[in-house]
Amino acid sequence: MVSVVLVAAIPTLEALAVAVVLTDGSAGRTPPGLVAVSSDGFDALLVAVCDVLAAAADTEESGGARRSVDGAQSSIPVRATGEVMNEQRVFEAIETGEEYETDGRTVTDADMRLFAGATGATDPIHVDREYADAHPLVDDVVAQGTLLLAIADGFVVDAIAGDAALSMNYGHDEVRYLDSVSPGETVHGEVVVTETEHRDEEWGIVRATAELVTTDGKTVLVDEHRLLVATAAHSEV
Structure with missing residues (x-):
């Protein structure tokens, strides 16, 4: 059974960023830093999130290379x-x-969690701050x-x-x-x-x-x- 998983909401770029991960429900475990939610209203939520992120990108100033x-x-x-x-x-x-x-x-945290959602790269060093705090090589998630x-x-x-x-x-x-x-x-x-x-x-x-x-x-x-x-x-x- 495939379940829908949403990354916990993170305020960045004055926006609410979420990512979507499809996981095998038989595994019985949600990756670190992620919370399982119902798929009800998922399409509408995804459209709303995309609109927010697009608006944030439109306001970002860049002079280019x-x-x-x-x-x-x-x-x-x-x-x-x-x-x-x-x-x-x-x-x-x-x-x-x-x-x-x-x-x-x-x-940003949003970059890392969206990337984790897209690729499945959910190693705890990327999403679990408690794990990262105890890690001998880093002081924060990376x-x-x-x-x-x-x-x-x-x-x-x-x-x-x-x-x-x-x-x-x-x-x-x-x-x-x-x-x-x-x-x-x-x-x-x-x-x-x-x-x-x-x-x-x-x-x-x-x-x-x-x-x-x-x-x-x-x-x-x-x-x-x-x-x-x-x-x-x-x-x-």
Whole structure:
């Protein structure tokens, strides 16, 4: 029997955030930090929550990442919230050595619990504060490593792929989790294009290093990332 589970309500971003988890009722146990509820009225509740979160996102201000090449900063935002970019870059226009620094993003309890709801990553170190308080390596619950990687992915999209005529995520060559991030900490992305090469007539490969850095200068994640970007011959597809 499948039961509906809701993450306990958490006030963040002046909103009420909840996440939905489907669990096997035969397991007889709700994951730490989660409470089982009836499915009555579930659809209406989910719609209401989505509306609240969308409204919160609409009010968040962001200047977007900015591009520099060899230390020269561009005045053109790569991608800012709510903007439609006019500049559409093809593979040939992307240069090795381009550097980007994104705006900050604060990791919240809601982020972690929504991610747990979506992925089942409910290890107690992510959702159980009593467990985390007794843990020898951390002082608070910490964000899932793959959640931080997803945030880094978003920063790479903002920096490089956001204004590309046509692009696709091609994967990760190497990811290292160097330190933990707890709710309330703010991270930003530092992205450098390290290599570009033609894959064929239609696509080029852009290699970039993306680092997540906290406001106090702590590097918490390093991602060696690959993107496929359309060449000039393929950009109109």
